[in-house]
Amino acid sequence: MTQAPPRRTVRATDTGPIVLSGLRAAWEPLAKQALVAALIVGAAAASTLLPVWLTVTDATAMWTGAGLAVVLLGLAALMARSTRLARAEIVIPLLDFVAVGLLRFGTGETRSVFLAILVLPVVWIAAGHGRWRVLVPVLGVFVTILLPLALAPGRAFPGSEVVRLVIAAVVYSAAAAVVNELSRRSLAQLTVAQRSRRVAEAEVTQAAIVQRSLQPVDGNGLPSAIRVAGTCVPARTVGGDFYDWYPTPDGGMGFTLGDVMGKGVGAGMIAAAVRAVIRSSLEEPDPALAFRWTSAGLSTGSVDMVSAQFTTCFHGRISVDGTLRWVDAGHGLTLVRRAAGGSEFLRSGHLPLGVGSGWTSVETDLQPGDSVVSVSDGVLDLFGGDLASLDRWQAFVDARDDIDGLVADVAALAERGDRADDVTIIAVTWGGSHPA
Incomplete structure (x- = not known):
């Protein structure tokens, strides 16, 4: 009597969710920058089309800021396809502070209504790992508000701008601290969950081995x-x-x-x-x-x-x-x-x-x-x-x-x-x- 061994099949662990998570992480900078670029370009276009409601004091600076945001969008697209470039992701939100500064300079400086766009690069940077990500966005706020001194040397820096700078630094640093702390806690919880998942997967794998051995x-x-x-x-x-x-x-x-x-x-x-x-x-x-x-x-x-x-x-x-x-x-x-x-x-x-x-x-x-x-x-x-x-x-x-x-x-x-x-x-x- 010749007997063929029975065929027994065990389903392999599904790696689909892991792959999808990696893809989402790779394309996140592009999605974030797309929102920033849309707001900056939209602000420049609205200022040009609605001169009655919005002020344009320097069209060249304004559109330079919009162009910089678009260039950064292209850089984010390249980073989504290159692991090596993706390591320099923080460069994009840092340069967004310059783009917002150029937009603000070109739309009336103290009268500009577009300073609030800063919250996007602030949150982007602060959401990462490390306490230094709280300080960096504050420095970016300083760059945005002080940029007119570099673009127009000799121009007087009004006292209201000093007050605006202090208030903006305090508010955005507080926002960055909150975002950074929430990110740190989420990362800690994710680490614990991943560790528990690995333990559970190991136990399930061992259970599958035992079950197969009983057949x-x-x-x-x-x-x-x-x-x-x-x-x-x-x-x-x-x-x-x-x-x-x-x-x-x-x-x-x-x-x-x-x-x-x-x-x-x-x-x-x-x-x-x-x-x-x-x-x-x-x-x-x-x-x-x-x-x-x-x-x-x-x-x-x-x-x-x-x-x-x-x-x-x-x-x-x-x-x-x-x-x-x-x-x-x-x-x-x-x-x-x-x-x-x-x-x-x-x-x-x-x-x-x-x-x-x-x-x-x-x-x-x-x-x-x-x-x-x-x-x-x-x-x-x-x-x-x-x-x-x-x-x-x-x-x-x-x-x-x-x-x-x-x-x-x-x-x-x-x-x-x-x-x-x-x-x-x-x-x-x-x-x-x-x-x-």
Whole structure:
């Protein structure tokens, strides 16, 4: 007997959010400068078009400031595409102080209404890491207000400008201090959150490794008359589905497929517990006892662990003479595919683990080459997820003669796109020979 190892798939950690976050960070300077440039150019245009309301005292200085803002916008675009240039990002808001100063000089200096644009580069700089970012915006305010002394040497600096300079320095330094402190606290909280996320991701990864280690690798150790294949494609890193198979003391084999309500680590923990208790009953020939032991073993008193996350499950035993003894706890997704053609579902009226009790087993005779195929309800989602999906799934099984090909085809369907639920299948053939 030759057995192909079952295909098992674990979904890799999604790195999409990390990539998108990096892209957003790279384009943020461009977005910030676009707003600054729009305000400065708009102010210059409005001053030119509305001379009755706005004053233009030096059109050259005014439009030079607007041109500088546009040039800085182009520089921000280059920084978004170059990591090396992006390191000099602070140059842009620093030169914005000059652009606002030129705009203010050209629109009436003390009468200009555009000094408030300074708040944008102040916040831009202060939002970074480091206390020095509080002092730098204050120096930028000094540059903006004192720029007329450089552009018009010898011009008297009125006392009102001194007052304006002091007030502006105090107000903008206070704003910069507040923004910087909020940024520092946010960064500290983000650091803690990222550290917690890394710990959680490591724990989830370890849980996935443990879950994979609990799944059987191949059919080694099973009777030579039995072939088996299975796969689990979880919707998340850790799934709530599980499957298992193992030889039994009477020379046959036992196999199980379970589906815990829910997904993630919580469902995976219950799945591991249910699997362990069922496997511990391998000495008992009646598979129904496994469910009774599982229900009792998971009971915690007034509130049962499995009552909040019940488990649908199929458990079967195949003896050396081909007798299948099985019990179904609210699963209903197991069928027998006959070697002679056709298939039928194995039905029962028992409730899932965590809800029902008093399970009883049923016997079904297998002929050489017959196969037992059990799946989780995530497989039905691959076939539409409606009532007709059962018929489509049955036809899919009937059209495939070999269980290895059947399992591989189901895995391929599951891997084609995102899954809302875990996809699990186990298939067992009795009395047939594996193709060479």
